Amino acid sequence: MRHRIVQVPRDVQALVGLGDRGGDRFGSYSLGMKQRLGIAAALIGDPELVILDEPTNGLDPQGMQEVRDLIRHISEQGRTVIISSHLLSELEQVCDWLVVLDHGGLVYAGTPESLGATADCLILAPDSEADLDDLEVIARASGLTTDRADGHVIVMLTDAVDARRMAAELNRRAQVAGMVLVELHHRRADLEARYLGMINSAAPGHHDL
Incomplete structure (x- = not known):
């Protein structure tokens, strides 16, 4: 199987905090650095929409904070960032709009503050x-x-x-x-408690919306 080689532009490397590690082997990267490299790959081509799946999964507190700061920075540049995650405490800190799905149905769309x-x-x-x-x-x-x-x-x-x-x-x-x-x-x-309260109090059939 052939491996695909992707060259990340230097300005994007710098944006995600890897400007001084661009020449290092991938295997020498920490998990947090690998996560940031994945985000860098998503930014190639300067997209207006960035979709991230569990961007802080498995990271230590410092790594989670670094990724949160990076996501905010990307958003402040005028991009729309969509995050899929089960870590609700993370979403509460970084997102200004939530879409909650349960059993394939939409159960909530709005600000984190308004949920539950x-x-x-x-x-x-x-x-x-x-x-x-x-x-x-x-x-x-x-x-x-x-x-x-x-x-x-x-x-x-x-x-x-x-x-x-x-x-x-x-x-x-x-x-x-x-x-x-x-x-x-x-x-x-917290967001997790409010989410669980909303789901647990939903009437039968509510999840099928």
Whole structure:
């Protein structure tokens, strides 16, 4: 079987950070360098559209960061970059638009921030655990669902709720009721958790869209 030899232009080698390694043997490259070389091959001919399949697969944290930075740089040059990956945490850091497929059907298309936004919550902790019941009553008065965990009240947010304004309002109401909150923060589920929540809550037949 004949091997195909592809010459990567020097400017493309430099773009992917391999300008000083262009004359080295491929076998001497690290996995991260091989990934960047693959991206370089995709850039030959200066395409407007670049499609990458699992570009950070198998890389260590430093290699993943280097590839993420490279993808952002390619995009900033005016190219459209399409990434196929199961590493949702990576997609959340580098993509500004998501298309989610499940069982061959389209289940979501939009920004990463909008995917499964109902997984957001506020975490509140009063100075005294004796105030937990009253704190839950205050939160539920706003029409929100609550839960308890380790001395905290967890307030589930919906798409229509602005997290910052709701946090300020709950803090104000707690103060009026004579409570001191020692903890109040917004916890947003990562992309993986939001994706799984969307898939698991889908009605039967939804995946066949």
